[in-house]
Amino acid sequence: MKKVVKFGGSSLASAEQFQKVGKIIRSDAARRYVVPSAPGKRFGGDTKVTDMLYGCYRLAEEGKDFRGALENIKARYMEIIEGLSLNLSMDEQFEEIAKNFQNKAGENYAASRGEYLNGIVMAEYLGFEFVDAAEVICFDEDGNFDAEKTDEVMSKRLEGLQQAVIPGFYGAKPDGSVKTFSRGGSDITGSLVAKAVHADLYENWTDVSGFLVTDPRIVKDPATISTITYREMRELSYMGATVLHEDAIFPLRREGIPINVRNTNRPEDPGTMIVESTCNKPKYTITGIGGKKGFASITIEKAMMNSEIGFGRKVLQVFEENGLSFEHTPSGIDTFTVYVHQSEFESKEQQVIAGLHRAVQPDLIELESDLALIAVVGRGMRRTRGTAGRIFSALAHAHVNVKMIDQGSSELNIIIGVENRDFETAIQAIYDIFVTAQI
Amino acid sequence: MKKVVKFGGSSLASAEQFQKVGKIIRSDAARRYVVPSAPGKRFGGDTKVTDMLYGCYRLAEEGKDFRGALENIKARYMEIIEGLSLNLSMDEQFEEIAKNFQNKAGENYAASRGEYLNGIVMAEYLGFEFVDAAEVICFDEDGNFDAEKTDEVMSKRLEGLQQAVIPGFYGAKPDGSVKTFSRGGSDITGSLVAKAVHADLYENWTDVSGFLVTDPRIVKDPATISTITYREMRELSYMGATVLHEDAIFPLRREGIPINVRNTNRPEDPGTMIVESTCNKPKYTITGIGGKKGFASITIEKAMMNSEIGFGRKVLQVFEENGLSFEHTPSGIDTFTVYVHQSEFESKEQQVIAGLHRAVQPDLIELESDLALIAVVGRGMRRTRGTAGRIFSALAHAHVNVKMIDQGSSELNIIIGVENRDFETAIQAIYDIFVTAQI
Secondary structure, eight states: OOEEEEEOGGGGSSHHHHHHHHHHHHTOTTEEEEEEOOOOOSSTTOOOHHHHHHHHHHHHHTTOOOHHHHHHHHHHHHHHHHHTTOOOOOHHHHHHHHHHHHTTOOHHHHHHHHHHHHHHHHHHHHTOEEOOHHHHSBBOTTSOBOHHHHHHHHHHHHHTOSSEEOOSSEEEOTTSOEEEOSSSHHHHHHHHHHHHTTOSEEEEEESSSSOBSSOTTTSSSOOBOSEEEHHHHHHHHHTTOOOOOHHHHHHHHHHTOOEEEEETTOTTSOOEEEESOOOOOOSSSOSEEEEEEEEEEEEEEOTTGGGSTTHHHHHHHHHHHTTOOOSBOOBOSSEEEEEEEHHHHGGGHHHHHHHHHHHHOOSEEEEEEEEEEEEEEOGGGTTSTTHHHHHHHHHHHTTOOOOEEEEOSTTSEEEEEEEGGGHHHHHHHHHIIIIITTO | OOEEEEEOGGGGSSHHHHHHHHHHHHTOTTEEEEEEOOOOOSSTTOOOHHHHHHHHHHHHHTTOOOHHHHHHHHHHHHHHHHHTTOOOOOHHHHHHHHHHHHTTOOHHHHHHHHHHHHHHHHHHHHTOEEOOHHHHSBBOTTSOBOHHHHHHHHHHHHHTOSSEEOOSSEEEOTTSOEEEOSSSHHHHHHHHHHHHTTOSEEEEEESSSSOBSSOTTTSSSOOBOSEEEHHHHHHHHHTTOOOOOHHHHHHHHHHTOOEEEEETTOTTSOOEEEESOOOOOOSSSOSEEEEEEEEEEEEEEOTTGGGSTTHHHHHHHHHHHTTOOEEEOOBOSSEEEEEEEHHHHGGGHHHHHHHHHHHHOOSEEEEEEEEEEEEEEOGGGTTSTTHHHHHHHHHHHTTOOOOEEEEOSTTSEEEEEEEGGGHHHHHHHHHIIIIITTO
C-alpha cells in the first residue's frame, strides 16, 4: 500500500501545524511520499512565505537592499524549526538564495524557494529523504512541462526510496533553471508523484473537510460530498465550484488513482473521495449544485424553423463569427434560444442581431439579460425517479421563475436558467429539498 | 357584424344535415357568407361525392362509359334537393358536366364540381346569391394562387351582396380553367372570403366540437380547448395534432379575424375559438399536449466543449451536410445532444458518426433510438408557477423515465423526451394532472 500525501500552505504555516501533519503521516505507514507547499498564513492578515519571497526578490531585482526581507523569511522557517526542536541550520540555504537573488535568478526561482525550504524542514522532521523537485519535475527548453520525461526520471529516483519528501510547485528546465507550474501548484506535483510511484491513493490535505455540496456563501454550512466522480467534479468546477485544478487531476485519472481531500485540522473527518467511477450509492440524490450569474439569452422565433435544414448551424455561425462561445441552446417549437456570457455579448449585441437577421430571417428576436445558470449534478439522479419533479416543485414553492430548462441525456445533470436575483433563492431551495430534507 | 360560415362535407352529406345547417345560419343574421364543401359520407362505408367524381372522371378519361356513374352522383344531389322540398332541377348542370368530362376538362375541374353543385343547392335552400368560386378565387397562368388579385376581385364581387354562397375548394386560372387548392380545400376558401369581406368572425363548422386537449386515441374523451392562440395551434399541429391547415389560417391571422371551430351536430357547444392573442384566462394551465414517436438522439461528449468557439456550429454542420434537420439540441455540461427523426437518420448513421469524429474529435458519442417527443403547450404556463414541477412529478409517479427536457424561453412550451414505449403513459399522466385533476 502506497499513499502520496500533499499538504497545503495552511497545513504547514507553523510548528503547531507541522506537528499535526507529522501525527497524520506517522499514523499510517503507507503515507510514504510527502509533497509540502510553502508555509501559508498563520493568522488573518499574515503573509504567505511565497508572497514574502516575491516581495524580497522584487527588491533584489530593483537593486535595493533585500537582506532584511530575506531575514524575515528565514525567521519564519527558524520559528518552525525551533518549535519542532529540530537540530537544523538554514544558513547555507539562505546564503545560496541571497547569492542567486543578487544574480537575478528569476521570479520562478524566487517563488519556488518556499516549497524547497519547507521540504528540507519536513524531511528533517519526518526523517524522510529530501528529493529536490528540480531533479524530478522536468520542463523542456521552452518552459513547457514534459510529462513523459518527468514520469521516467521521477520513477527511477523514487524507486529505491522507502520514504521521501518532494517539494511541490516547481521543477527545472534542462539547463537546471527553476520553473514553476502556472496554476494548481503543489497539487500538480502531488499527482505526478502519485502517478510515478503507482500510488494506491493520493491524499490532498487542506483546511476543509472535502468538497461541499454547494457554495457556503449561499447556503450556510452545506454538507460535505463524500464521494464524487471526476466527471461530476469537472461539471461542478465548470459551474463555478472551487475544486482541484484540471491539470492536477489529469495524471491520476488516467491511472485510476483515487484522490482523498482531507482536513489537516480535523483528521477524523473522512473528507471527499474523488474517483473515476463508483457503485457507491451517494448519500443524497444530488452530488452538488453549482451556478454562475451573468448570462444573456437570445431567443429566435421563426415559424417552421425545424424543417429548415441548416437553421441551427446558421444561427450558431453568427455567434462564432462574432467570437462568442455559447453555453446552451434550448429550443421549443419554432424557437431556438442561445445562452451566452453577458459580458462578452454586450459589446457585440447589435452585430449579432444584424447577423441573425441576415442569416435566418427570423420572425422575432428577443433578448434577455441578467440571467443565471444553475447546474444540479449527480450520478444518483439517473437511478432516482422524479428528480426533475422535486427540483421544479421546490423552485415553484420558493417563487422562483424558471426561465430555461436543459437536460440532455438521462438526468446526469440538469441546467436551469433563472433571473440573477433568484439565483441564491433557487440554490437554497434545491439544496433544501435534496439535503436538508434528508437530514 | 359579418360572419363567414364554412361547412365541412359531413355537415352537408344529406337533406337532414342541410336542415341543421339552415337552422344554424338562420338563427344569426350576421351569418351572411356561406362556404360549403361537397357532400361527404352519410354513413360509414359511404362514398364522398368528390371521390365519386374522381371515379367518374377516370372512366371518361379512359374513354369508357361514365354516364351511369354520373347519374349516381346526380342522385345524391336530387336526394338532398327532394329532402329539402326545393323546386330545383340539376339537369342543365349535369349536361354541362357530362360534356366537359367528354372533352377531358381535367381532374381539377371534375373534383371541383362537388362543391360547385352543393353551392347551387345551398344558395337555393337559403335564398342567398350563388357566386361561382371560379369568378372570385384567382390562380395565375402557372396555377399558383394569386392572393392579391383574389382579394381585389372577391371584395368587389361580394361588396354589393347582402348574402352569398361561395363554394369551397376551387378557383380558376385567367383562361377560365378550374384549379383546386392542393390542401386545406374549403378551409382556405372560407378564410379568403372572411378576409375579403372583413368579417368579424369566421366559423368553421365540422363534426367535432372544436379541438381536443390531446389525441383521443391516447386519452379517452379528452376535454375541448375553449380558446387557443394561432401560435399554440401551430405548435400543437407541429407535434402531430390535427388542426386547421396553415394556409387556411394565414389570411385570417394577418387580419386579426378569429376562427370559431363548431360542431354542426351540436350547435349548442361553444366550440374552440382560435385567436391571435387573448387575455382570456385558459380553463386549464395547459392548452394542449402533442407528441410524436420515432426519434433518435446523438449525444456528443467532450470535455470543455463550451469554451470551444464553433463547437455547436461544427456539430450541426455535420447533420446539415447529411441532409438531416434536427428537432432539438439539449445540452448539459460537456454534452451536446441532437434529436433527429429516426427514419431519416438510420441510413446516414455511420456517415454522421464519422463526420462528427472528424469535425469535433469528441470524447464519446452515444446513440439512442425509439424515442418520442412530447410538447406541453399553453400560454397559461407562463403565469402559473410550478408547471414544470407538476409535469415531472406526474411523470415520476407514472414511472416514466424522462430522457430529455427542453424549455427555451419562459414556459411557453416544454418539450420532453421519453422512450417510445412510455409515450402514451406520459401523455395520459400529463393530461390527468392538468385536466382530470381539475375537473
